[in-house]
Amino acid sequence: MTIHSDFWIHFKSAHKLKNKDVAKIIGMAESSVRNQTQPNNELPRWAILAIYTWMQNKSN
Numbered sequence: 001m002t003i004h005s006d007f008w009i010h011f012k013s014a015h016k017l018k019n020k021d022v023a024k025i026i027g028m029a030e031s032s033v034r035n036q037t038q039p040n041n042e043l044p045r046w047a048i049l050a051i052y053t054w055m056q057n058k059s060n
Helices: 003-014 019-026 030-036 045-059
Strands: none
Touching: 003 045, 019 030
């Protein structure tokens, strides 16, 4: 599991999101979100941006 994956899990939990919710928001299939955010892979840029924004808002 990468450190990004750990942040992704916390991000989804904090926002009460499931892969289905994320898929609907970004216009992808749920299976695509699940495949792109597997713990053994680097996160896609859209997920990193979501985490970055969340962390910035948490610190303010």
